[in-house]
Amino acid sequence: MTSTIRFQFTKGQEVRFLSHLDLVRAMERAIRRAGLPMAYSEGFSPRPIMSYSFALPVGVMSEAEYADFRLVEDWDPAYFMEQFNKHLPPGLRVLHAERLPEGTPALMSEINAALWRIRLPQAEQVAVEKRWQELQAVDSFVVERQTKQGSRSVNLRPLLFGVPRIAREGEAVEVHCLAAVGNQGNLRVEELGLLLGFDSAQALITRIGQFKKVGSAYYPPLGNRGCTWTE
Amino acid sequence: MDKRLVPLLPLVTKPARYTNSEVNAQHKEWTEDRVTMALAFPDIYDVGMAHLGFKILYALINSRPDALAERVYAPWVDMQQLMIERGIPLTALESGRDVADFDLVGFTLQHELSYTNILKMLDLAGIPRRTQDRREGDPLVLAGGPCAFNVEPFADFFDFVVLGEGEEVIQEILDVVKAAKQSRTPRQETLRELARLKGVYVPSFYRPVYDSGRFQGLEPLYPDLPARIEKRVARDLGSLPFPEEFVVPYTEVIHDRVMVEILRGCTRGCRFCQAGMIYRPVRERDPEQLKEQVAKLVSSTGYDEISLSSLSSGDYTQIRSLVKDLIAAYRGCGVTVSLPSLRLDSFAVELADEIQKARKTGLTFAPEAGTQRLRDVINKNVTDQDLKEVVQAAFQAGWHRIKLYFMIGLPTETEADLDGIAELAHKVLAWGREFRTSRKRPEVTVSMASFVPKPHTPFQWRGQDSLETLRAKQEYLRERLRHPGIQFSFHEVEHSFLEAAFARGDRRLGAVLERAVDLGCQFDSWGDELRFDRWLQAFREAGLDPVDYAQRSLDPEEALPWDHLSPGVDKKFLVREWELAQQAIPTPDCRWDRCTLCGVCFNLQVANRLTEVGSGD
Numbered sequence: 001m002t003s004t005i006r007f008q009f010t011k012g013q014e015v016r017f018l019s020h021l022d023l024v025r026a027m028e029r030a031i032r033r034a035g036l037p038m039a040y041s042e043g044f045s046p047r048p049i050m051s052y053s054f055a056l057p058v059g060v061m062s063e064a065e066y067a068d069f070r071l072v073e074d075w076d077p078a079y080f081m082e083q084f085n086k087h088l089p090p091g092l093r094v095l096h097a098e099r100l101p102e103g104t105p106a107l108m109s110e111i112n113a114a115l116w117r118i119r120l121p122q123a124e125q126v127a128v129e130k131r132w133q134e135l136q137a138v139d140s141f142v143v144e145r146q147t148k149q150g151s152r153s154v155n156l157r158p159l160l161f162g163v164p165r166i167a168r169e170g171e172a173v174e175v176h177c178l179a180a181v182g183n184q185g186n187l188r189v190e191e192l193g194l195l196l197g198f199d200s201a202q203a204l205i206t207r208i209g210q211f212k213k214v215g216s217a218y219y220p221p222l223g224n225r226g227c228t229w230t231e
Numbered sequence: 232m233d234k235r236l237v238p239l240l241p242l243v244t245k246p247a248r249y250t251n252s253e254v255n256a257q258h259k260e261w262t263e264d265r266v267t268m269a270l271a272f273p274d275i276y277d278v279g280m281a282h283l284g285f286k287i288l289y290a291l292i293n294s295r296p297d298a299l300a301e302r303v304y305a306p307w308v309d310m311q312q313l314m315i316e317r318g319i320p321l322t323a324l325e326s327g328r329d330v331a332d333f334d335l336v337g338f339t340l341q342h343e344l345s346y347t348n349i350l351k352m353l354d355l356a357g358i359p360r361r362t363q364d365r366r367e368g369d370p371l372v373l374a375g376g377p378c379a380f381n382v383e384p385f386a387d388f389f390d391f392v393v394l395g396e397g398e399e400v401i402q403e404i405l406d407v408v409k410a411a412k413q414s415r416t417p418r419q420e421t422l423r424e425l426a427r428l429k430g431v432y433v434p435s436f437y438r439p440v441y442d443s444g445r446f447q448g449l450e451p452l453y454p455d456l457p458a459r460i461e462k463r464v465a466r467d468l469g470s471l472p473f474p475e476e477f478v479v480p481y482t483e484v485i486h487d488r489v490m491v492e493i494l495r496g497c498t499r500g501c502r503f504c505q506a507g508m509i510y511r512p513v514r515e516r517d518p519e520q521l522k523e524q525v526a527k528l529v530s531s532t533g534y535d536e537i538s539l540s541s542l543s544s545g546d547y548t549q550i551r552s553l554v555k556d557l558i559a560a561y562r563g564c565g566v567t568v569s570l571p572s573l574r575l576d577s578f579a580v581e582l583a584d585e586i587q588k589a590r591k592t593g594l595t596f597a598p599e600a601g602t603q604r605l606r607d608v609i610n611k612n613v614t615d616q617d618l619k620e621v622v623q624a625a626f627q628a629g630w631h632r633i634k635l636y637f638m639i640g641l642p643t644e645t646e647a648d649l650d651g652i653a654e655l656a657h658k659v660l661a662w663g664r665e666f667r668t669s670r671k672r673p674e675v676t677v678s679m680a681s682f683v684p685k686p687h688t689p690f691q692w693r694g695q696d697s698l699e700t701l702r703a704k705q706e707y708l709r710e711r712l713r714h715p716g717i718q719f720s721f722h723e724v725e726h727s728f729l730e731a732a733f734a735r736g737d738r739r740l741g742a743v744l745e746r747a748v749d750l751g752c753q754f755d756s757w758g759d760e761l762r763f764d765r766w767l768q769a770f771r772e773a774g775l776d777p778v779d780y781a782q783r784s785l786d787p788e789e790a791l792p793w794d795h796l797s798p799g800v801d802k803k804f805l806v807r808e809w810e811l812a813q814q815a816i817p818t819p820d821c822r823w824d825r826c827t828l829c830g831v832c833f834n835l836q837v838a839n840r841l842t843e844v845g846s847g848d
Contacts, residue, residue, distance in 0.1 A: 014250070014252040015250075015252070015481065017240055017246040017247045017250050018247055018481050018482070019247075019482075021483070022247060022481045022482055022483070025481070025483075026254075026479075026481055028533070028535065029254070029479055029532065029533030029534065030254075030533060031533065032529070032530075032533035032534075032535065032565075032566075033254075033530060033531070033532070033533040045565075045567075046565045047565070048565070058246070059240070059241050059246070089252065089253070089254045089479075089481075090252050091252065201241045201242070202241070
């Protein structure tokens with residue numbers, strides 16, 4: 001009796017410098033420590049059957065990563081979460097898990113937007129607000145993007161969704177913004193920095209949501225699946 | 232980890248090297264009554280995390296309520312620069328405390344080309360390099376590992392050195408240091424106390440004597456000091472503790488897997504091999520104990536690979552049943568078994584077949600020399616017939632890529648021996664075409680290192696070939712190996728040259744080492760990091776000739792800088808072996824043949840200890 005469990009997990013401070021590959025490896029080891037009844041791939045070097053949402057850049061934290069694990073037994077999601085959390089390293093924590101109905105689209109094919117929280121030194125508030133004023137008036141902000149095939153021009157402006165929220169938060173300033181993620185258009189964090197005028201290497205960035213964007217409504221891949229965010 | 236490093240992490244390559252918080256890392260509280268030890272590996276995290284010796288010591292020290300151990304690795308060049316710019320000293324991974332705050336800082340000496348990293352790490356830690364410059368309150372800096380058997384180039388930098396196996400002596404060291412810490416015993420007195428422990432060498436208590444530039448011997452400064460320091464060795468590995476947990480790294484490191492040590496020591500007696508001399512006698516671990524260790528480690532780490540490690544894993548008496556049992560036990564959960572050091576015989580192919588089943592990637596063999604004559608000289612007891620059978624068996628079993636290791640510049644080597652390497656490579660390729668069952672085209676990879684004379688081996692007296700000779704030999708082989716089915720590579724001769732100079736070095740090389748570090752040498756074993764011209768400059772400025780150290784053939788009568796550091800093997804055995812080598816007479820393995828009178832069992836009161844077939848049932 002196989003089943004698939006989709007869960008939301010964090011990538012905290014302790015593990016923010018792991019690459020996506022490091023993260024997957026850490027997950028595989030935690031799976032084995034926890035004794036999860038994973039389904040394994042065929043072939044000579046069997047791997048647990050699992051898939052993740054879009055890779056988080058090194059150094060960036062998250063409160064809303066998602067993964068689908070295929071199990072050979074039908075485990076209660078709450079029990080799964082409890083068992084797995086006992087064996088996950090510090091910083092990786094399952095927040096919510098549920099059984100995935102057959103035929104649910106893969107994370108990668110559904111998710112197309114992410115909600116970011118960017119923590120900056122207070123001094124940068126003015127610059128970011130000013131940049132946002134400028135951006136509102138234009139529909140194009142073209143940069144050169146380096147890819148394996150060379151560099152090409154990309155218009156970043158349409159990849160930023162809705163209106164960023166810029167607010168003082170204690171000693172710092174916090175920017176919340178929605179941006180494109182995935183195969184249909186992807187705003188990298190350093191490009192987000194270029195766009196909003198901050199240095200992404202010095203900012204504390206957290207992905208706090210991932211969504212399927214339909215028009216101006218945003219649906220998370222887990223939970224009640226109702227629209228939880230609008231532009 | 233050290234919080235001061237956090238802002239630097241986005242600026243360096245592989246930041247996860249510096250971040251700690253790995254699964255099974257031990258974070259013990261720093262209390263007054265605890266002896267603190269930094270286990271310092273003189274290379275980056277990615278390399279150091281593979282070291283089994285430190286895994287054993289880490290678990291062992293941290294299991295004592297009155298002690299704690301933390302890990303320290305060399306930061307890569309980018310991180311070093313940032314640390315220096317911002318005035319951040321070298322810190323330990325777990326607590327982020329300064330390395331200089333520990334009671335003990337222990338380095339492992341794995342190979343000669345890591346020496347500069349040790350001085351660099353002391354510099355970064357702000358610990359004075361030289362023993363004589365360290366004050367009360369500075370850590371005691373110690374070292375162990377294979378190169379401790381000629382630690383003289385480092386004599387001025389280590390407060391004390393441990394010879395042989397660390398599991399037992401580390402307890403005694405911690406006891407001494409704990410008592411000294413409580414009673415605030417002065418450093419020198421603590422060292423006197425440590426020098427009384429068997430296997431502990433305090434270099435500053437010995438004075439070297441030279442005559443017209445030649446080393447004559449060492450004089451102990453106190454009458455109660457031993458003239459020879461004998462290594463520590465355990466009679467029974469089963470009585471030694473083995474970790475039930477390994478720290479599991481996040482970032483990719485080498486040999487990232489469960490490792491258990493199935494046997495220690497090797498009595499094959501290859502005459503160039505230092506490990507084969509200094510780790511004697513052979514002691515096998517009980518297979519049932521090994522299976523328990525594996526079970527605990529797999530469940531505490533979640534690794535997907537189990538490596539059965541030793542100097543020659545195929546020699547383990549019950550290897551076949553052990554491998555079979557492990558494969559059967561872990562097949563279901565995607566955990567594989569690997570045997571890193573397999574000797575070349577048909578049995579090895581069967582074993583490899585057992586392990587690799589469907590994935591027939593590559594098989595590695597080390598004939599070491601190209602002709603039967605030279606293999607007899609070096610006592611690599613493999614015949615042409617063995618080679619032929621094993622390679623054919625491998626191709627028949629479905630492998631298509633065979634890797635061969637050779638050494639060039641071995642004693643008595645002639646052009647015929649070099650031709651032999653090339654011929655063997657071509658022969659293997661031809662056997663591949665004839666016997667392969669794989670659809671893939673047969674491939675041969677030939678990797679060739681240069682001979683390095685190592686202390687405590689029968690070849691220790693033989694000088695290394697000159698750089699020109701080695702280069703010419705490489706060129707000679709390059710022409711003869713050129714073939715689309717053959718890939719080949721050579722170790723860089725400059726590396727081998729420096730290795731030889733330091734392997735056979737005396738105390739005077741300390742000045743060279745220091746100067747080399749000042750000139751910017753570090754990470755010398757990392758291909759493109761070696762700055763050979765600066766090394767030559769360092770030798771020149773110290774008034775010493777590296778050629779003399781590396782290439783001079785020594786007289787078996789003359790005093791050697793490592794004569795006082797004893798792995799238990801008698802010098803007269805080495806002389807005898809050296810003479811037999813020159814007559815190309817092999818010496819059989821004492822496990823299955825008569826005693827070779829190497830002296831280890833008599834001197835150290837130990838014996839080979841093999842498990843009986845069936846004893847585990």
